[in-house]
Amino acid sequence: MGEFIDPAIVPKMKVNTGEEIPGIGMGTFGSDRVSPEEVSNAVAGAIRCGYRMFDCAACYGNEDQIGKVFKDAFDEGVVERKELYIMTKVWNDMHRRVEESCRKSIADLQCDYIDMFFIHWPFPNYHAPGCDVDSRNPDSKPFSVEEFMDTYRQCESLVEKGLIRHIGISNMTIPKLDAVLPLMKIKPVACEIELHPCMQQKELFDYLVAHDIQVVGYMPLGSPQRPERDIMPEDVADMELPEMKEIAAAHNCHPALVCLKWSHQLGAIPIPFSVREKNYVSNLKSLTEDPLTDEEMAKIATLERNNRLVKGHVFLWPGAKDWHDLWDEDGKIVTVDNGNYSAFRLNHIKKRRNFFCYID
Ligand SMILES: NC(=O)c1ccc[n+]([C@@H]2O[C@H](COP(=O)([O-])OP(=O)(O)OC[C@H]3O[C@@H](n4cnc5c(N)ncnc54)[C@H](OP(=O)(O)O)[C@@H]3O)[C@@H](O)[C@H]2O)c1
Numbered sequence: 031m032g033e034f035i036d037p038a039i040v041p042k043m044k045v046n047t048g049e050e051i052p053g054i055g056m057g058t059f060g061s062d063r064v065s066p067e068e069v070s071n072a073v074a075g076a077i078r079c080g081y082r083m084f085d086c087a088a089c090y091g092n093e094d095q096i097g098k099v100f101k102d103a104f105d106e107g108v109v110e111r112k113e114l115y116i117m118t119k120v121w122n123d124m125h126r127r128v129e130e131s132c133r134k135s136i137a138d139l140q141c142d143y144i145d146m147f148f149i150h151w152p153f154p155n156y157h158a159p160g161c162d163v164d165s166r167n168p169d170s171k172p173f174s175v176e177e178f179m180d181t182y183r184q185c186e187s188l189v190e191k192g193l194i195r196h197i198g199i200s201n202m203t204i205p206k207l208d209a210v211l212p213l214m215k216i217k218p219v220a221c222e223i224e225l226h227p228c229m230q231q232k233e234l235f236d237y238l239v240a241h242d243i244q245v246v247g248y249m250p251l252g253s254p255q256r257p258e259r260d261i262m263p264e265d266v267a268d269m270e271l272p273e274m275k276e277i278a279a280a281h282n283c284h285p286a287l288v289c290l291k292w293s294h295q296l297g298a299i300p301i302p303f304s305v306r307e308k309n310y311v312s313n314l315k316s317l318t319e320d321p322l323t324d325e326e327m328a329k330i331a332t333l334e335r336n337n338r339l340v341k342g343h344v345f346l347w348p349g350a351k352d353w354h355d356l357w358d359e360d361g362k363i364v365t366v367d368n369g370n371y372s373a374f375r376l377n378h379i380k381k382r383r384n385f386f387c388y389i390d
Contacts, residue, residue, distance in 0.1 A: 032075065032078075032079050032307045032308070032311045033079065033311050033315070034078070034079055034080055035079060035080035035311065035314050035315050035318060036080060037052070037080050037082045037113070039318050040052060040053060040054065040080065040082070040314065040317060040318060041053035041054075041294065041317050041318070043244055043297075043299055045196070045219045045220065045244045046217060046219055046242040046243065046244070047196065047219060051083065051115050051145075051244075051299075052081075052082045052083035052115050052299070053294055053299055053317055054081075054083065054290065054294065054299060054300055054301070054302075054313070054314060054317050055081070055083030055084055055085050055115070055117065055246075055299060055300075055301040056072070056073065056076045056081050056083070056084050056085065056301065056302070056303065056304075056310060057085050057248070057301045057302060057303030058073065058084060058085060058086050058087070058090055058092060058096060058303065059087065059090050059303060060090065060091075060092065061253070061255050061256050061257050061303075062257045062258075063255055063257070064255075064305055066091060066092035066094075066095040066096075067095060068305050069090075069092050069095070069096065069305065070092060070095035070096045070098065070099045071099075071305070072304065072305040072306075072307075072310060073096050073099050073100075074099040074102070074103070075307050075310070076310050076314075077099070077100075077103045077108055077109055077114075078103075078108060079307070079310065079311050079314060080314055081310070081314055082109075082113055082114055082115055083114070083115040083116075083117065083299070083301070084096070084114070084115075084116055084117065085117045085222075085246070085248075085301040086116065086117060086118040086119075086135070086139065087118055087119040087121070087148075087150060088118065088119060088120065088121045088124070088131055088134065088135055088150075089119070089121040089122075089150065093118065093135055093138035093139050094138040096138075096139060097137075097138045097139040097140035097141070098140070100114070100116075100139060100140050100141055101140040104140075111141060111142060114141070114145075115145045115146070116139060116141050116144055116145050116146075117144070117145060117146040117147075117148065117198065117246075118135045118139065118144055118146075118147060118148070119147070119148040119149070119150035119198075119200065120132065120147065120148070120149055120150060120181070120185075121150055121156075122150065122151050122153060122154050122155050122156045122157070122345075123154070123156035125149075125154040125177065125180075125181040126154070126180070126181075128181060128184035128185060128188065129184060129187070129188060129191075129193070132144065132147060132188050132193050132194060133193070135147075136193065143192060143193055143194060143195065144193065144194040144195070145194075145195050145196060146194070146195070146196045146197075146198045146219060146220060147185060147188060147193075147194040147196070147197060147198065148197075148198035148199065148200045148220075148222060149178075149181055149182065149185065149197075149198070149199050149200060150200050150201070151200065151201050151342075151345065152173050152178050152199070152201060152202055152206055153170065153171065153172070153173055153345055153347075153356075154171065154177060154181075155167055155169075155170035155171065155345045155347065156169075156170075157344045157345070161259065161344055162258070162259055163258075163259035163260075163343050163344070164343075165344050166344065166346060166348075167344075168348060170345060170346060170347035170348065171347050171366070172347050172349075172350065172355075172363075172364060172365045172366045173206055173363055173364075173365070175209050175210060175213075178206070178210055179210060179213050179214075182197070182199075182210065182213075182214060183215075185197045185216075186214070186215055186216045189216055196218075196219035196220070197216060197218045197219060198218055198219060198220045198221065198222065198246070199218045199220075199221045199222075199243075200221065200222035200223075200248075201222070201223070201340075201342070202221055202223075202234075203234070203357055203358040203363075204233065204234055204237050204358070204361070205358045205361060205362050205363045206358065206363055207221075207237065207238075207241070209363065211241065217242075217243070218243055219243070219244060220243060220244040220245070220246045220299070221238050221243050221244070221245060221246065222246045222247075222248050222301075223235070223238075223245060223246070223247065223248065224247075224248055224249050224338060224339060224340055225245065225247030225248065225249070225250060225293060225296075225298055225300070226247070226249055226250055226251065226252045226253075226268045226289060226293075226339075227252070227268045227271070227274065227289060227292060227330050227333040227334070228252065228266045228268050228271075228333055228334065228335040228336075228337040229249075229252075229334075229335070229336065229337050229338055229339065230331070230334045232334070235296070235298070239297060244299060245296075245297065245298040245299070246298065246299045246301060247293045247298040247299065247300045247301065248301055249339055249340070250289050250290055250293050250298075250300035250301065250302050251268065251269060251286050251289050251290075251302055252266075252267060252268035252269060252289070252339065253303075253339055254267065254269070256339060256340075259343070259344065260339050260340055260341070262341075264337075265337055265339060266335050266337045268285070268289060268333070269284075269285035269286060269289065270285075271285075271333060273329055273330070273332075273333060274288055274289070274330070274333070277322065277326050277329065277330070280326075281320055281322075283312070283316070283320075284312070286302070286309070286312075286313065287312060287313065287316035288322065288326075288330075289302075290302060290313055290316045290317065291316055291317065291320075291321055291322045292322060292326075292327065292330050294317050295321060295322055295327060296327075338357070341353040341356075342356045342357075347366060348366070349366045350364070350366070
């Protein structure tokens with residue numbers, strides 16, 4: 031076993047229920063490159079090194095392996111269930127069957143209940159594993175307030191049934207939040223957004239803070255091993271930027287740890303992924319020592335490139351222009367143009383056999 035970081039010294043974040051939850055978690059998405067066993071081995075090691083939060087998802091295809099690791103840790107007395115903060119997400123093909131998805135995640139993860147249950151994407155647009163960037167599902171639809179709220183209401187009923195403690199949302203935009211927040215009976219505790227130095231999403235971040243919704247920052251290191259479909263020639267490698275290397279040198283650490291300190295000092299909960307013990311231990315430890323200075327935080331603020339890595343091409347619906355439509359960049363929810371919809375649908379029904387693919 032590697033170094034043990036006492037969870038008591040790892041910073042916590044106070045959320046809108048008044049509870050304090052871990053200030054850093056471990057991601058568990060193997061990016062189509064790392065096997066479920068490698069991920070679950072890392073989770074086993076991470077629990078023993080002091081991690082107390084794990085970011086899982088039904089669509090990562092590894093919840094049953096991770097569940098065995100949780101059960102072993104409980105059986106061996108390494109940790110009690112109530113000491114862990116377990117997060118998972120309902121995948122897009124289960125928006126009409128949220129309880130079934132939740133019960134399956136609880137059974138696979140062998141954890142009795144979920145601490146934070148996210149709606150992974152605000153669309154019911156399904157893609158199976160292993161797709162490329164050009165894959166499209168002709169049944170995909172644009173965002174609908176009614177459909178989203180139907181999914182959200184099911185989550186609210188899971189809270190009432192004691193299956194989940196907190197509700198989370200993910201991959202949302204300000205116009206979508208404006209439309210749905212007033213309709214909710216139970217406020218979401220957190221929102222997962224892409225957050226790394228070259229994708230700072232300041233407006234959305236500030237909106238979430240103003241609404242007392244905790245930001246959980248995904249791809250905090252700029253996800254250097256992300257799936258092929260999420261790699262574009264114009265993407266910037268956050269950890270390779272000279273400014274990041276310079277700050278890392280000043281702290282005698284890897285730029286990865288600068289990314290995590292930055293995310294934490296902004297007020298987010300970063301959820302870095304790693305299968306290497308040396309890396310996941312240093313990631314956890316980075317929040318317990320040697321913070322960045324105000325000058326370093328200001329320098330990183332200048333690195334914003336609006337470099338979205340998860341563009342979401344494979345969620346596009348018939349009639350959508352391009353991936354920008356997913357993100358409501360003009361400040362209003364992008365819906366469908368009916369004429370384009372029919373043309374797109376006809377075209378893509380022909381390609382239907384190829385449409386299954388999968389996303390983060
Ligand atoms: N809500 C959503 O839609 C959504 C979307 C994407 C991701 N997520 C969540 O966010 C998590 C994190 O995102 P991610 O896994 O894509 O990317 P990430 O955490 O930004 O980057 C992970 C990569 O960084 C490397 N790494 C980790 N620690 C390091 C260190 N200390 N020094 C050097 N390299 C290091 C890892 O390699 P090694 O394994 O070799 O260390 C791995 O290749 C996911 O696992 C998932 O749980 C959620």
